[in-house]
Amino acid sequence: MAYQRGRYEEDEGPAYGxxxxxxxxxxxxxxFVIYLYRHIREKNVYEIHQMYxxxxxxxxxxxxxxxxxxxxxxxxPFVENDHVFCLLYKxxxxxxxxxxxxxxxxxxxxxxxxxCTLFQIILHGNVNMQLPxxxxxxxxxxxxxxxxxxxxxxxxxxxxxxxELKQLRQYDQVWNVYGVLNYLQALIDKSQIYALLDNxxxxxxFTSADGYDYQGGSNVLKVLGYFSIVGLLRVHILLGDxxxxxxxxxxxxxxxxxxxxxxxxxxxxxxxxxxxxYLMIRRYVDAIKVFNAVLVYIARTQTYLAQSPQxxxxxxxxxxxxxxxxxxxxxxxQNKLVEETVSSQLREKHGDKLQRLQGIGYEVDAIYDELFxxxxxxxxxxxxxxxxxxxxxxxQDAYRLQLKIFLTDVRQQQRGQQIRSYLKLYTTISVAKxxxxxxxxxxxxxxxxxTYKHKTHxxxxxxxxxxRTSDLDFYIEGDMIHVAExxxxxxxxxxxxxxxxxxxxxxxxxxGVDIKEVLLYKKEAA
Numbered sequence: 001m002a003y004q005r006g007r008y009e010e011d012e013g014p015a016y017g018x019x020x021x022x023x024x025x026x027x028x029x030x031x032f033v034i035y036l037y038r039h040i041r042e043k044n045v046y047e048i049h050q051m052y053x054x055x056x057x058x059x060x061x062x063x064x065x066x067x068x069x070x071x072x073x074x075x076x077p078f079v080e081n082d083h084v085f086c087l088l089y090k091x092x093x094x095x096x097x098x099x100x101x102x103x104x105x106x107x108x109x110x111x112x113x114x115x116c117t118l119f120q121i122i123l124h125g126n127v128n129m130q131l132p133x134x135x136x137x138x139x140x141x142x143x144x145x146x147x148x149x150x151x152x153x154x155x156x157x158x159x160x161x162x163x164e165l166k167q168l169r170q171y172d173q174v175w176n177v178y179g180v181l182n183y184l185q186a187l188i189d190k191s192q193i194y195a196l197l198d199n200x201x202x203x204x205x206f207t208s209a210d211g212y213d214y215q216g217g218s219n220v221l222k223v224l225g226y227f228s229i230v231g232l233l234r235v236h237i238l239l240g241d242x243x244x245x246x247x248x249x250x251x252x253x254x255x256x257x258x259x260x261x262x263x264x265x266x267x268x269x270x271x272x273x274x275x276x277x278y279l280m281i282r283r284y285v286d287a288i289k290v291f292n293a294v295l296v297y298i299a300r301t302q303t304y305l306a307q308s309p310q311x312x313x314x315x316x317x318x319x320x321x322x323x324x325x326x327x328x329x330x331x332x333x334q335n336k337l338v339e340e341t342v343s344s345q346l347r348e349k350h351g352d353k354l355q356r357l358q359g360i361g362y363e364v365d366a367i368y369d370e371l372f373x374x375x376x377x378x379x380x381x382x383x384x385x386x387x388x389x390x391x392x393x394x395x396q397d398a399y400r401l402q403l404k405i406f407l408t409d410v411r412q413q414q415r416g417q418q419i420r421s422y423l424k425l426y427t428t429i430s431v432a433k434x435x436x437x438x439x440x441x442x443x444x445x446x447x448x449x450x451t452y453k454h455k456t457h458x459x460x461x462x463x464x465x466x467x468r469t470s471d472l473d474f475y476i477e478g479d480m481i482h483v484a485e486x487x488x489x490x491x492x493x494x495x496x497x498x499x500x501x502x503x504x505x506x507x508x509x510x511x512g513v514d515i516k517e518v519l520l521y522k523k524e525a526a
Contacts (some may be wrong), residue, residue, distance in 0.1 A: 024070065024074055025070045025074050025075060025078075026063065026070075028059060028063070029059065029063075029069070029070055029075065030075070030078055032051065032055060032056070032059060033075045033078050033079055033089065034078050034079065035047075035051065036048065036051050036052075037078075037079040037080075037082065037085050039051065040085060040088075040129055040131070043129065043130040043216075045130050045131070045132055045212065048130075048131065048132055048135070049132035049134060049135075052132060052134065052135050053132075053134060053309065056092065057309050060096060060100070064096065064100070065100065066100065066101070067101075068093065068096065068097050068101060069092070069093050069096055071093070072086050072089055072090050072093065075089060083121075084118075084121060084127065084129075087114060087117060087118040087121070088118070090110075090111075090114045091114060091115070091118065091139060091142070094107065094110070094111035094114065094146075095138070095142050097111075098111075098142070098145070098146060098149065103149075105153075105164050105167055105168070108146070108149075108150055108153065108174070108175070109167075109171060109174050111146055112146075112150075112174050112175050115143055115146075115183075116179075116183070119183050119186075119187065122187070122220060122221055122224065123186055123187065123190050123221075127218055127220050127221065128217075128218050129218055129220050130212060130213065130218060130219050130220070131219065131220055131223075133210060133211055133212075133219075133223055133259065133262060133263050134263055134265075136219075136220065136223045136224050136227060137227050137263045137265060137266045138265070139224070139227075140184075140224065140227040140228055140230070140231040141227075141231070141265065141266075141269065143180070143183075143231070144180070144231050144234055144235060144238075146175070147175050147177075147180045147235075147380075148238060148378060148380055150174070150175040151175070151177075151380040151381065151382055152378065152380065152395050154168055154384075154385070155380075155381055155385070155393065155394045155395035155397075156393050156395050157385060157391035157392060157393060157394075158391055158392065158393050159393075160391065165387075165391065169387050172384050177235075177239075177382035177383075180235060181232070181235060184228040184231050184232045184235065185228075185232065187221070187224050187225045187228040188225045188228050188229060188232070189225075190221060190225065191221045191222045191224065191225025191226070191228075192225075193222060193225040193226050193228075193229065193251075194251050196222070197251040197252065197253075198251065206222075206259065207257065207258050207259055210259055210262050211223040211226060211259045223259070226259055226260070227260070227266060229248060229249060229251070229252055230249075230252075230260060230266055230269060230270050230273075232245075232248045233245045233246075233248050233249045233270070233273050233274065233277075234269065234273050234377075236248060237273045237276060237277055237377055238377055238378070238379055238380050239379075239380065239382065240379060240398065240401070240402055242276075242277040242280045242281050243277075243281065245273065245274075245277050246274065246277050246278070246281075249270075249274060252270070254270055254271065254274055254290070264301070264304075264305055264308060264310075264314070265308075265310055265313075265314070267294070267297065268294055268297075268298065268314060268317055269317075271290050271291070271293065271294035271297075271321075272294065272317060272320070272321060272324075273377070274290055275287045275290035275291045275294070275321070275324060275328075276324060276375075276376070276377065278290060279324060279327065279328055280402075280405075280406065282331075282409070282455060284328045284331050284332030284334070285332060285334055285337065287324070287328045288325065288328045288329060288332070288334050288337045288338065289337055291321050291324055291325040291328065292325070292337060292338050292339060292342055294321060295318070295321055295322065295325065295342045295345075296339055296341065296342060298314070298318050298321075299341055299342070299345070319349075319374075320374065320375040321375075322345065322346060322349050322350060323350070323371045323374050323375035324371075324375045325338070325342070325346060326346065326350040326353060326354050326357070326371060327368065327371050327372065327375070329346075329354065330354060330357035330358070330368075331410070331413060331417075332456075332470060353367050353371070358417065358421075364414065365407060365410070365411070368406070368407060368410050369403065369407065372403055372406055372407075373399075373403065376399070376402065376403075378399070379398035379399045379401075379402050380398055381394055381395070381397050381398045409455075412451055412455065413451075413452070413455050415438075415448045415451070415452075416448055416449075416451055416452030416455060416456075418438060419434065419438060419445070419448055419449065419452060420452065420470070420472055422434060422437050422438070423472060423474060423481065423483050424472060424483075426481075426483055427482070427483050428480055428481065428482050428483065429480070429481050429483070430479050430480055430481070431445055431446060431476070431479050431480070431481060432479065434481065446476070449474075449476065449481070453474075456468055456470035472484075
């Protein structure tokens, strides 16, 4: 191990040190915790971030791929038995267990107790630390992931032993949904982050400083409160409360850069869950805008994201976002809202599906089912089971319910999409003529028209106003349908950008050509 310029760096020395008084802990781990503890005390955010993102993962790959890190009692003597540091170490310890191993029920309960203790100290104590935003976001993200994982674990009752069922029944407050929601809300309230975001000056200062306190204070509570907004959004979506999730997110204003955009995982998570919520409440235009924005961000930062330890998860989320974008575009064809780079990738990945989704029938239902199942969050049933009944698995119940709701809504809109394709050809058309086109009677067509009208108009949850989500509107007067299609200006920007890129490729190819070789080749050919 070496300590140079105030920075810890792992070497290629022996895994275990015989000279240490606590021989069960490898030398490299001893040095890691010692220097991490020192940097936390010194509020050296840069070095903490380097050790958190770099050294921890390197040591894990080298020594703990399939085994846990040393327990907290083994490393405590090296950090003066500091209570808060030990809680932070245990947070890393259990996160590694969940990522690389199969956690036991005891470990799930211990991790819950550790989060409760840590959050209680942050909420009611005097935590004078500066931690990297990445760590604070991962803390909130992992807290919710472990809650989600526990709900799925408990719902697979047939796979649980009698002893496990007994423990689950005895400790029914572990990973309780009310406890999770209360901690996230308490962090938001205690940090007073909503008041800060409502004040434009304070918001700008908070964003420009990336949430850090450069006056010698602590960023932990304030930034945890900020990230808890996204965490609360995620929990609401996992529970199927889409309006509630978007209501929580309103003060963040995801259309503007913020601290959440400085942490890639938080940025992508925020846009994914917000876009999914918009999709489920039929605000398709908003969903398309959100999906397009985050996919453009991923495409532009691909090189940087490839260096992240979470790159595999980001890649999967990218594929899910494209699947959700296809779904939204099929339900509300608004291709003008999608940038060329995203549109070309969309055609490559799902072009065939997008065309097939314009039809009607069981094949279309199957495609929607496939896209939704692949791209949706892992919904949870947070309630405790009925212990007096025989054990049954209910881990898929929440997912099946949301899928049923989604497909029911899609089927109601399918006939409307067919009618829309005919209405786009006319400025006026009789109900009878439209009925002959779709092969139905006039009364049924009127019913479909009203359904389409209803499904393409949304009530804004903020001010109660009603706005249209479709690029086509109409009204019926007597037996005539009057169509008013929204005309949009042609977007010349994408055309020029696309051709500029092609021109740059041609220039680059030409610059790589050796003119002398070309002339020599022509001379020899002659």
